[in-house]
Amino acid sequence: xxxITTHKNILIALVLLFSALxxxxxxxxxxxxxxxxxxxxxxxxxxxxxxRETLGGKCELKQFDMDTKRHKDEVSKKEAARxxxxxxxxxxPDVVITADDNAAKYVIKPFFKDHQVPFVxxxxxxxxxxxxxxxxxxxxxxxxxxxxxxxxxxxxxQGGAHRAIYIGASTLTERKNLKRFKRAADKHGIVLEDHxxxxxxxxMSAYKEAQEFDxxxxxxxxxxxxxxxxxxxxxxxxxxxxxxxxxxGWMMPYTLLGLTKIPEEHGEWAALVALAxxxxxxxxxxxxxxxxxxxxxxxxxxxxxxxxxLPESLLRKAKKVSS
Numbered sequence: 001x002x003x004i005t006t007h008k009n010i011l012i013a014l015v016l017l018f019s020a021l022x023x024x025x026x027x028x029x030x031x032x033x034x035x036x037x038x039x040x041x042x043x044x045x046x047x048x049x050x051x052r053e054t055l056g057g058k059c060e061l062k063q064f065d066m067d068t069k070r071h072k073d074e075v076s077k078k079e080a081a082r083x084x085x086x087x088x089x090x091x092x093p094d095v096v097i098t099a100d101d102n103a104a105k106y107v108i109k110p111f112f113k114d115h116q117v118p119f120v121x122x123x124x125x126x127x128x129x130x131x132x133x134x135x136x137x138x139x140x141x142x143x144x145x146x147x148x149x150x151x152x153x154x155x156x157x158q159g160g161a162h163r164a165i166y167i168g169a170s171t172l173t174e175r176k177n178l179k180r181f182k183r184a185a186d187k188h189g190i191v192l193e194d195h196x197x198x199x200x201x202x203x204m205s206a207y208k209e210a211q212e213f214d215x216x217x218x219x220x221x222x223x224x225x226x227x228x229x230x231x232x233x234x235x236x237x238x239x240x241x242x243x244x245x246x247x248x249g250w251m252m253p254y255t256l257l258g259l260t261k262i263p264e265e266h267g268e269w270a271a272l273v274a275l276a277x278x279x280x281x282x283x284x285x286x287x288x289x290x291x292x293x294x295x296x297x298x299x300x301x302x303x304x305x306x307x308x309x310l311p312e313s314l315l316r317k318a319k320k321v322s323s
Contacts, residue, residue, distance in 0.1 A: 029278045031059040032093035034084050034107060036100035036123075038067040041222060042250035043263050047099045047123060050267025058275060062091065068102040069222045072171060081106035088117060095274045098140075099123045099266070101173060104131050108138060118283045120273045122266035125176045128288065139283040141269050142290045145177070145247040146259045147184040153257065154215045155188065157310060158243050161214035163191050167206045168219020170196040177219055192217070200226050204235055211241040218246040218255045229253065240306040249295070252321045256306060257314075258297035265293050297321055 033051060037044040048063070055061055064087055066080035084107045088096060096112075098104060100123040108119055114136045121140030124131075128142060155161050166181055168174040178194055185192035193213075195206040203224060210216040221227050236244075236254045246252065249260040273286055298318040303310065 029059040029094040030091065031055060031061045031274055031278075032088065032091065032096045033061060033063045034096060034098045034103045035063065035065045036098070036102035037069045037222070038065050041069060043123070043222070043248070044099060046249075046263025047267040047270075050264035050269075051097065051271045052267075053264075054268045054271035055274070059094070059278065062087075062093070066102055066106075068106075069171070070225060072223060077102055077106050081110070085111050088112075093117065095120065095277050097122070097270045097274055099270075101125055101176070104128070104133075108135075112137070118277045120270045120277065120283070122270040123263070125173055126180055134284065134288055136282075136284050139273060139286045139288055141266050142288060143261060143266065144290045145180070145261060146294050147181060147247070148188075150217070150245050150247060150259050151184055151188045151190065153259070153314070154243060154245055155190075157257075157308070158214050161243075162189060163213050164193070164215050164217060165206075165210045165213045166192055166194040166217045166219055167203065167210060168194075168196055169221055169223035170198050171220075171223040174219050174223070181217060198224065200224060200228055200232060203227075204232065207236065208239055211239065213242060215243040215245060218244050218248070218251050220248050221251065221254075237301050237305050240302050242306075243308055244302070247294070249297070252297045252299055254299075256299055256302045256308065257310070257318075258295070258299075260295050260297060261291060262293045262295060265291050295319055 035044050035048065039045065052061065064084055066084065068077050068080060096117060096119045098108060098119060098121045104121055104124055108121065109131045112119060117137065119138040121138065123143045124140065125143050164185065166178055168177065174196055182192050197203045197206055203221065233253050240256065244256045246255040246258045247260055249258065252258045252260070276286065277283060296318040298310065298315065299321040
């Protein structure tokens with residue numbers, strides 16, 4: 001089991017280090033960013049934004065998108081990994097930054113374990129045990145969700161809630177998320193059923209049936225390739241009769257209450273670590289950490305239509321979803 005630290009003094013130390021960093025050698029260095037997903041996917045865009053803002057002008061940055069959300073069969077994933085490997089061998093980056101699980105599973109683990117090329121990962125869900133991290137050349141940030149806080153809010157809002165359902169896409173990431181939610185549900189005395197789907201029609205059907213539960217956990221829709229934002233948004237406003245919650249910011253148009261992770265945090269941290277590595281720090285000297293920030297969101301269009309009442313303290317703290 002890898003020990004993951006969340007102590008903010010690690011990030012503070014990195015920031016202090018970088019205030020005096022950025023030598024001409026760093027500017028001339030090459031940084032490769034491998035995203036597991038694609039441009040236009042909200043999480044990936046947020047990670048990329050944090051990464052580019054932090055790295056801007058400090059190294060030559062090249063990006064490779066594996067696009068494994070839209071092309072999620074094993075053949076496509078392995079072909080994307082092969083192309084990423086060839087790019088690394090051809091371009092010879094000084095540091096490689098990866099985002100999300102598939103880059104770790106299909107690129108780092110099979111091809112670059114304890115390799116001379118340093119890697120910084122981010123966005124890996126929950127833990128890194130299945131990849132055997134850390135390697136001598138690898139460190140990064142693990143993505144965790146505030147599940148206990150989410151369940152505490154659900155129980156507080158829906159007094160006596162004991163039966164819930166999880167709805168998400170049928171993907172590797174969602175199956176990992178579901179395992180964590182089920183484990184937390186058991187701890188909170190909640191029976192959590194699930195429905196992982198492949199199409200918008202299946203998602204809508206699952207959502208309609210879910211209104212019979214005490215509350216609904218909305219997982220990610222990424223991997224549902226025929227998703228129709230307008231029709232789903234309208235359907236949800238009309239259909240919601242029970243509390244819905246999510247930890248994904250991009251699912252807030254379809255969810256009443258969100259405790260959402262911040263992808264920019266991952267990109268910024270990974271960029272800072274990459275710069276430290278360019279300045280001579282070894283990946284093995286930088287502990288694996290987990291994210292520490294999240295936002296509170298309320299979708300008032302769904303709230304008003306549903307008739308559900310939220311605590312005033314929550315309404316005051318929460319950000320409002322744009323209509």
